[in-house]
Amino acid sequence: MATMTPSTLRIGRRYRPGRLAKQYDAVVIGSGMGGLTSAALLSDLGWKVCVLEQHYTAGGYTHSYERNGYEWDVGVHYIGDVGAKTGTRQMFDYLSGGTLAFAPMAEEYDRFYIGDKVFNAIAGKDQFRANLVRQFPREEKAIDRYLKLLAKAGRAMPAIGMRRALGFWQRILMSPYLLLKTPRFLFRNTWDVLSELTDDKDLLAVWCGQWGDMGLPPKQSTFLVHAMIVRHYLHGGYYPVGGSWRIADSIIPKIQAAGGEVFTYAEVKEIVVEAGKTRGVMMKDGHFIECPCVISSAGVANTFRKLLSADVAEHAGYQKKLENVEPSFAHLGVYIGLKATAVELGLPKTNFWIYPDNDYDAAVERFMNDQHAAFPVVYISFPSAKDPDYLERHPGTATIEIVAPAPYQWFEKWRDETWGKRGEDYDALKHALGERLMEHLYEKLPGLRGKVDYYEVSTPLSTNWFGGYQQGELYGLSHTPKRMQQKWLRPKTTVPGLWLTGQDILTCGVTGAMMAGVLTATTIVGVRKIAPLMKRIYS
Numbered sequence: 001m002a003t004m005t006p007s008t009l010r011i012g013r014r015y016r017p018g019r020l021a022k023q024y025d026a027v028v029i030g031s032g033m034g035g036l037t038s039a040a041l042l043s044d045l046g047w048k049v050c051v052l053e054q055h056y057t058a059g060g061y062t063h064s065y066e067r068n069g070y071e072w073d074v075g076v077h078y079i080g081d082v083g084a085k086t087g088t089r090q091m092f093d094y095l096s097g098g099t100l101a102f103a104p105m106a107e108e109y110d111r112f113y114i115g116d117k118v119f120n121a122i123a124g125k126d127q128f129r130a131n132l133v134r135q136f137p138r139e140e141k142a143i144d145r146y147l148k149l150l151a152k153a154g155r156a157m158p159a160i161g162m163r164r165a166l167g168f169w170q171r172i173l174m175s176p177y178l179l180l181k182t183p184r185f186l187f188r189n190t191w192d193v194l195s196e197l198t199d200d201k202d203l204l205a206v207w208c209g210q211w212g213d214m215g216l217p218p219k220q221s222t223f224l225v226h227a228m229i230v231r232h233y234l235h236g237g238y239y240p241v242g243g244s245w246r247i248a249d250s251i252i253p254k255i256q257a258a259g260g261e262v263f264t265y266a267e268v269k270e271i272v273v274e275a276g277k278t279r280g281v282m283m284k285d286g287h288f289i290e291c292p293c294v295i296s297s298a299g300v301a302n303t304f305r306k307l308l309s310a311d312v313a314e315h316a317g318y319q320k321k322l323e324n325v326e327p328s329f330a331h332l333g334v335y336i337g338l339k340a341t342a343v344e345l346g347l348p349k350t351n352f353w354i355y356p357d358n359d360y361d362a363a364v365e366r367f368m369n370d371q372h373a374a375f376p377v378v379y380i381s382f383p384s385a386k387d388p389d390y391l392e393r394h395p396g397t398a399t400i401e402i403v404a405p406a407p408y409q410w411f412e413k414w415r416d417e418t419w420g421k422r423g424e425d426y427d428a429l430k431h432a433l434g435e436r437l438m439e440h441l442y443e444k445l446p447g448l449r450g451k452v453d454y455y456e457v458s459t460p461l462s463t464n465w466f467g468g469y470q471q472g473e474l475y476g477l478s479h480t481p482k483r484m485q486q487k488w489l490r491p492k493t494t495v496p497g498l499w500l501t502g503q504d505i506l507t508c509g510v511t512g513a514m515m516a517g518v519l520t521a522t523t524i525v526g527v528r529k530i531a532p533l534m535k536r537i538y539s
């Protein structure tokens, strides 16, 4: 391994109390996709918004970092639904003022290594179907029934959003419509729904081959989220040109143009509530920012367990509600640098998903109980191959990223140690796990052995450090059927002036968090006020 040099890639403005405006219309906690989207929409409606980010750079999981001449993303490997003028693409174009471009991945955007068999997903609805039928010719009917279920889930999406945005009485009034549009099967677990279509275990495994995109294997996850993810990538995977950090970089000017700002190194210690109403936020440095409208994008667990006082959270009923949800899996990341280009190394624009066999749930259980069991999933992504701009920034180099689950508890004993100084036993554990993951890479691409210049491993403690997630959770709340039915996971809280946004409100994913941001801004100002802006965006 090479010696480390620190990261230089930083966006947002460093927080100092003297840099704050006298008054803001809204304060947003967290500069992830959810927080930035709400902030940008409100800014366009004339609000002055202050976004406060505890990390050294803005973007949350969309941030990138540099070390030793390489650049890696921490939470974006591909985005779907942006190859044509879709609603998703229109929202990205609006937020970025048209400055964010997306590069298509290979037609084969995902490849699934399941035991010793290889399957894949091919871009385009017809191509996706034809490819599945080619791989499972006897299952054509099941495949068509599966695609119909995905379409039904797609049609339910507006009603799912409405369920989160409407007020109590509006929901009661609309309940016949909402029930009709959101059939019960959407909230069953993925395995139960899919195993009614076929008993071919390999086909089931291929359908669920992207389970890592929501962090739960099929017997634990909600069919609705499964369907949303498969549909999201159905027309292929895309990568933000210039790297994932460009997402936040392209949105921030909209917030600044309205007099707002995105501050980094700006940790909020407490959301201050007095006489039952939101008063503002107390910063870690003791500075109080007064503002009657606070939007938390820091995750629901952080908001109600850490940022609100226990009294207020208890009184508002959130302590009890939190018992119905749990954190998603935590993960390991391996960030790899090579001194040759993606083309020279033959790196693909295809993600690899590597599974020990076709029983994903059993593999997860084995691994969670035994660190030495096979990794239940190893995901490998080749960002420098996907980004047509990468060589402009880092000539003559390439990068690879590996992601795999790992329980937070394995690392918890080092949680109070300083980043980078957690001691030899921590480093040894990281190294051992990292080496095992590297072997998966070499097994699939043997030509890379001996060519790796540098790699480093992140653990759930790294996620805790840069994202503030207390259990290092990969995707905020776990996407169980129970979570997806929690009516309180909505922008409006029971504390006047406090609003929620981000991946816990709808689902994980850059687009999930972005749509939560849209929902939050809409709920705050009301449909009537935001309608002209939406009309402009979706015209």
Ligand SMILES: Cc1cc2nc3c(=O)[nH]c(=O)nc-3n(C[C@H](O)[C@H](O)[C@H](O)COP(=O)(O)OP(=O)(O)OC[C@H]3O[C@@H](n4cnc5c(N)ncnc54)[C@H](O)[C@@H]3O)c2cc1C
Binding pocket: 029, 030, 031, 032, 033, 034, 035, 052, 053, 054, 055, 059, 060, 061, 062, 074, 075, 076, 077, 078, 079, 266, 267, 268, 269, 297, 298, 299, 302, 331, 403, 466, 467, 468, 469, 474, 475, 501, 502, 503, 504, 507, 508, 509, 510, 511, 513
């Ligand atoms: C390894 C990995 C791979 C992924 N791959 C993809 C992918 O390929 N495609 C895709 O669409 N999605 C992917 N995702 C998911 C996606 O990145 C997230 O779901 C989404 O970006 C979450 O956005 P958010 O705004 O909800 O939260 P975040 O991005 O987590 O933002 C929350 C922010 O709040 C800040 N914060 C927390 N507490 C405080 C505080 N007290 N004061 C100030 N700030 C605070 C945090 O530092 C953080 O920046 C991936 C995620 C991970 C972890």
